[in-house]
Amino acid sequence: xxxxxxxxxxxxxxxxxxxxxxxxxxxxxxxxxxxxxxxxxxxxxxxxxxxxxxxxxxxxxxxxxxxxxxxxxxxxxxxxxxxxxxxxxxxxxxxxxxxxxxxxxxxxxxxxxxxxxxxxxxxxxxxxxxxxxxxxxxxxxxxxxxxxxxxxxxxxxxxxxxxxxxxxxxxxxxxxxxxxxxxxxxxxxxxxxxxxxxxxxxxxxxxxxxxxxxxxxxxxxxxxxxxxxxxxxxxxxxxxxxxxxx
Amino acid sequence: xxxxxxxxxxxxxxxxxxxxxxxxxxxxxxxxxxxxxxxxxxxxxxxxxxxxxxxxxxxxxxxxxxxxxxxxxxxxxxxxxxxxxxxxxxxxxxxxxxxxxxxxxxxxxxxxxxxxxxxxxxxxxxxxxxxxxxxxxxxxxxxxxxxxxxxxxxxxxxxxxxxxxxxxxxxxxxxxxxxxxxxxxxxxxxxxxxxxxxxxxxxxxxxxxxxxxxxxxxxxxxxxxxxxxxxxxxxxxxxxxxxxxxxxxxxxxxxxxxxxx
Ligand SMILES: Nc1ncnc2c1ncn2[C@@H]1O[C@H](COP(=O)(O)OP(=O)(O)O)[C@@H](O)[C@H]1O
Ligand SMILES: [Mg+2]
Numbered sequence: 062x063x064x065x066x067x068x069x070x071x072x073x074x075x076x077x078x079x080x081x082x083x084x085x086x087x088x089x090x091x092x093x094x095x096x097x098x099x100x101x102x103x104x105x106x107x108x109x110x111x112x113x114x115x116x117x118x119x120x121x122x123x124x125x126x127x128x129x130x131x132x133x134x135x136x137x138x139x140x141x142x143x144x145x146x147x148x149x150x151x152x153x154x155x156x157x158x159x160x161x162x163x164x165x166x167x168x169x170x171x172x173x174x175x176x177x178x179x180x181x182x183x184x185x186x187x188x189x190x191x192x193x194x195x196x197x198x199x200x201x202x203x204x205x206x207x208x209x210x211x212x213x214x215x216x217x218x219x220x221x222x223x224x225x226x227x228x229x230x231x232x233x234x235x236x237x238x239x240x241x242x243x244x245x246x247x248x249x250x251x252x253x254x255x256x257x258x259x260x261x262x263x264x265x266x267x268x269x270x271x272x273x274x275x276x277x278x279x280x281x282x283x284x285x286x287x288x289x290x291x292x293x294x295x296x297x298x299x300x301x302x303x304x305x306x307x
Numbered sequence: 308x309x310x311x312x313x314x315x316x317x318x319x320x321x322x323x324x325x326x327x328x329x330x331x332x333x334x335x336x337x338x339x340x341x342x343x344x345x346x347x348x349x350x351x352x353x354x355x356x357x358x359x360x361x362x363x364x365x366x367x368x369x370x371x372x373x374x375x376x377x378x379x380x381x382x383x384x385x386x387x388x389x390x391x392x393x394x395x396x397x398x399x400x401x402x403x404x405x406x407x408x409x410x411x412x413x414x415x416x417x418x419x420x421x422x423x424x425x426x427x428x429x430x431x432x433x434x435x436x437x438x439x440x441x442x443x444x445x446x447x448x449x450x451x452x453x454x455x456x457x458x459x460x461x462x463x464x465x466x467x468x469x470x471x472x473x474x475x476x477x478x479x480x481x482x483x484x485x486x487x488x489x490x491x492x493x494x495x496x497x498x499x500x501x502x503x504x505x506x507x508x509x510x511x512x513x514x515x516x517x518x519x520x521x522x523x524x525x526x527x528x529x530x531x532x533x534x535x536x537x538x539x540x541x542x543x544x545x546x547x548x549x550x551x552x553x554x555x556x557x558x559x560x561x562x563x564x565x566x567x568x
Contacts, residue, residue, distance in 0.1 A: 111435050135441040143439050149432040163440045 062087040062219065062251040063108060068117035070103055077103050079275030080117070085268075090245060090252040092262050094297060095272035101255040102146065104272070105221045108253065109143050110134065121219065139167070142217030142250070146224045148208040150196040156183070157192035160211045182210040186240060202233035206240070213244060220245075222254040234258065238265055259298050260287070271297065331523050332515075335453050338445045348451040356417045356452070357459030361466065363412050368467035371404055372396060372474025379475070380483050392485055393494035396475035401498060401506045405468040407558055410460060410513035414550045418521040421452055422546040425525025426539040434526070449526070453518040460514030461507050468506070509561055513554050520550040 068081040077100040085091045093101050106112040107119050110126040119126040124137055150159045160179045164170055170178070183189055186206040196204055205225060212220065225241060226234035238258065242265045245252065256262050263269070263283035270280040271294055279286065279294050287298060375396045383389045425448055428434050437444045472494070479485045524546035528538050560566070 106435070109435075109439055111438060138439055138441045141439065143436070145432040145436060147431045149436040151428075151433055151436075152431075163442075166442055167440065 062089075062122055063253065064118075064120040065104070065108070066118045066120070068104070068107060068119065069115045070100070070107065070112065071115060076275055078107075081272070081275070081277055083270055083277060083280070085251055085253060087251055088249050089267040090254060090265065092266040092269045093253055093255045093272060094257065094259060094269060099272055100275060101272060102223055105143070105223055105253060105255060109141060109221060110138070139215060140218045142212035142215065142220045144205070144208055144212050144220070144222045144225055146227065148196070148204040150204060150207055150211070152196045155193055155195055156188065156199070156207045159196070159207060160214055163211065164214060178214060179210075182214050183207075185213070185244070186210045200233075202229050202237065205229070205237055209237075209240065209244070213248070216248065218250055220250045220252040222252065222256075224255050224257070226256065226258055235261070238262070241265060263287075327527070328519070328523055331526070332519050334445055335449045335519070335522070338443065339450045339454055343446070344454070345446060345451055348447065349454055352451045352455035353458055356413065356421075356455045357462060360413050360416055360459070360463055363416055364409055364463045364467050365470055367408055367412055368405075368470035369474045371408060371467075372400065372471030372476075373478050375399055375404070375471065376475035376478030376483075380479055380485070389485060390489050391493055391497075392475065392479045393490040393492070394497035396479070397472055397494040397498045398502060400468045400471040400475075401502050402509075403558075403562075405464045405471065406460075406506050406509035406513060407554065409464045409467045409510065410517060410554045411551055413456075413460065413463065414517050414521070414547055414554070418517045418550050419543050419547050421518070421521040422525040422528075422543045423539055425522060426528035426542045429526060429528045430535060430538060444526075449518075449522045452522055453515070456514040456518035457511060458514075460510045460517070464506060464510040509558060512557060512561065516553050516557060517550050520553060521546045524549070 063083075063085040065081055065083040068078050069076075070078040081104060083091070083104075093104065095101055103112065107114055107126065108121065110119075110121075110129065113127050121137060121141075124133070126137075129137060150156070151162065154162065157179055160182055161175050164175045164178060168175075180189070180192070183192055186209050188203065188206050188210060191199065191203060191207075196207070199207065222241065226237050229237065238261065241254070244250075245265070254262070254266060260283070263286075266283070268280065268282055269286045271278045271286070273293055279289055279291060281289075286294060289295065289298075376392065379392050379395045379399075380389055383391055383395065425434075428448070434444050434448070437447060476487070476490055480487045480490050524542045528542040
């Protein structure tokens, strides 16, 4: 479903991605782990077509994201949901309007149908009763839930999560992970999740990939990651110090 | 050798930025003249850029006119021609002070918040979210502000001119004793349609400059200024400075070449 081939990207001479290869099968979720600033968000934005590669390709359901334009890009993006790190809710709109916004702008649904859809989505993420609030009035966990509701309102086939639990307390973080898990069971989307929640995340995802120095250091199932002898991976999973840094 | 290379490098970078800004403006115009234009957003921006600037324009217009009345009267009476105070105040306001000072005030009041608002949307990934929804950020963010500035600046300038002329009247006639008939009579006979048109065209130009520079700086927050709150504050400062400088430079250019006049 998602295939990344030999992806290179640099900003002003700063090489962020140096030949990333990755594949995610239909209906599966891949966890992407790695140090802060190593280019995980950049990688996700390439999958969504928000950034263009310097070299290499990103194929989503067989379509090369660099070359899609107009109608085709619009159609593909309609199948794609993105949970941004900061939530990216529009702060000039209430929670209800935020979730309703893409439906109002892109579909011909009538107002009462939109209301039904939005209330349904808000119920799924447990935000009923907060629909009149503005993003600035919500806690971090509620912002993530509202952003989930907006991303899921279009029934996406592909979901990209950028650090869905970072900045939340462990309890709230766990409820967000549970929510992602239950939505995945219900909607069967293909997903990539950037996360630091190791080893908690292993229950939710099918595979894990670790990105380091612009390349995929290791890719495999949760067990393979846990058994890895690589010191950087070990340090990440168990929280120790990697040998080659110290 | 190193100096030459550095100079060349920054020259090329500057050229690239100029090109980016040009493309940005071209895109903004292209999306402005093709439907759909988001009417509700346009009205909101007219309310923000135009309506909410009226009080500032009122105040600055009044004081500019009043000071023109004082200085004009003092200068003119040295030559015994204080009867021409009306045309002096009127022409200075309509051709120069009105468009330029209004534009500078709008830059400070509305332009800075345009940059900050769009900049925050950029760094908090709201612009990415729009794009991801398949919605064109230019249509939702840039076009309403550009059109609103084009609509509002001439109107604000007109208000500024009228208030300023009354400020001059207050000083010249009510305080310094010029006759009211002379003040307005001479003004009417010396100010021509061409002068008013010149002021109008200038204010239209300045409207474009404000929206263009402030939207561009906000939209590209992070690319040149670094991310985070610091990036937004840098972008805002740059937008206000660049917009103000461009307004003054372009004013000189328009006046001296009479290109659109
Ligand atoms: N639009 C951009 N322009 C310039 N540099 C960027 C841009 N986006 C990301 N970067 C840089 O790329 C690197 C990786 O960023 P990111 O993918 O956000 O890291 P993370 O893995 O923590 O998500 C950082 O050094 C960041 O400064
Ligand atoms: Mg990130």
